[in-house]
Amino acid sequence: MESVLESVKKQKTNKLNAKLGRRRAFSSFMVSLTILSMLLALTPLFSILGYVLVKGIPALNFAFFTELPAPPGEAGGGMANGIVGTFTLIGLASLIGVPVGLMAGVFLSEYGRNRFGKFVSFLTDIMLGVPSIVVGIVVYALVVLWLGGFSAYAGGIALAFIMIPAVTRTTEEMLKLVPNHIREAGLALGIPKWRVIMLIILPTALRGIITGIMLAVARVSGETAPLLFTAFGNMYWNKSLNEPIASMPVLVFNYAISPYAEWQAQAWAGALTLILIVLVLNVSARLVTRKR
């Protein structure tokens, strides 16, 4: 009798063991799938970086940074005006976007802890999701039609529209990280609230805010869609900010879809320069926030 019971028990444990083995095997299989998905996502990253390096470096020479674009189909030339134009546009956008974003962030963190502030915070999130091409149309209707033509101003304003919600969001988050006792200590000393904000709270959160601004600049420096019908593009140097201005992303776009091999080669060089700008901004943003 006992032996029968034993064997039944044994059979059961064997069955359970076999089942456990299957469950474990399935578990390892699923875990390895997560590793595979990571590799799948990183493949395009390395492919893009590899191609941009391999195809971009041969076309990167001194002329690329100093000369104007060559006429279609001719060798030589560069993107000097595009590089200067991109930095001009970033400068204009930062001139508008940084102060507005910063102050809106101050509002959300220091005065916005009520229903109205929550509403503005929500709208900031919504604005972050607005397609950049839509910003292009709005600035076209607002600025280009008003000034009577494409201009660097219009391009800068379009990029500012994209920068503002990003700067607002990070400023708010960074200011909210400042402990409340610092605010209270300042107020307890009899310092007016606005001076507490400007002289104590903002400097405390400065590193984080600078990181946020750098990431916002990195984001807009590669933006193309909002520039197509605001800054437009220009094959020559600009005489004023009230005329169309060249930019790296728009030049890369026009060159990439052109049928000329010389232009396509320069598009890769332009892409390499753009990636380098974005990468330098991203890495230095990380260095700013890294703990000492």
Place this chain on the structure above:
Amino acid sequence: MKKRYGDQLFKAIAYIFGCSIIAMLGLMVWEMFRGSSFALDKYGLGFLFSSSWDPVTEEFGAWPFIYGTIVSSLLALVIATPISIGIAVFLVEVAPKWFRDVVGFLIELLAAIPSIVYGLWGIFVLGPIIREYIAPVFINTLGKFIPFFAGPSFGVGIFTAGVILAIMIIPTIASISREVIMVVPDAQREAALALGATKWEMIRTAVLTYSRSGILGAMIIGLGRAIGETMSVTMVIGNRPEVPDSIFDPAYTMASVIANEFNEASSDIYLSTLIEIGFLLFAVTLLVNIFARFLVWTTSRGIQEAK
């Protein structure tokens, strides 16, 4: 107590800048509405479902673009979702700490690459790969029974656009899912493991079930990005204003028709039509984002209550 004019002034200034966010969004809605009212008056809502697009005879219908946007973004979502969840799970549950930081940085880098560079890579690298290697696999299997997967593939088309979009939204979905998964309390994991669950059973029952609505929110935010993405899609989708018969056919999206034709719009009605398409795009992304924020917000609030 003496009045502090400085404080009141500063508060007023802060409020003005806070209101500027509302003003900007309001201005965008108003300008889009004003710009498209001409086309809205002329074509009405039938515009959305008409598929003829002929600027010469001024016949405009938005259906090919709406269709292209829907199909390419859904395709992107279908490809990107499992991969992104895999990455998020890998980063939180599987990878060792040092490796987590490295991969996290690389995924962020994927998000930082400008859209125009994706487009360039799409034209010269991804397009030919899809034409030579990936499309024939589908065309020779599924394509034999389902016309929607039939060939030929030219390298540019709705499928290539979907793949590029998938690559571009993976960092978004993965990073939000990662945050959602990270706030799952350890007690949940420990409980599952204590009941004898294997690692995967623990992830499925304790982690993924707990964070599902947050992940859904992440997917919808990713979808919003895919719908509005312009440059890379414009460069690889083929730009043909017709409803495609097959997933490998060239097509057009709402964003890319604006990017390509806005500067060429020769008549007021043409321009107004393009703005109307932009308005529709704007409205759709607004709704999608509001819904997604709402989802992510309710999840994080639920988690705070559970704590």
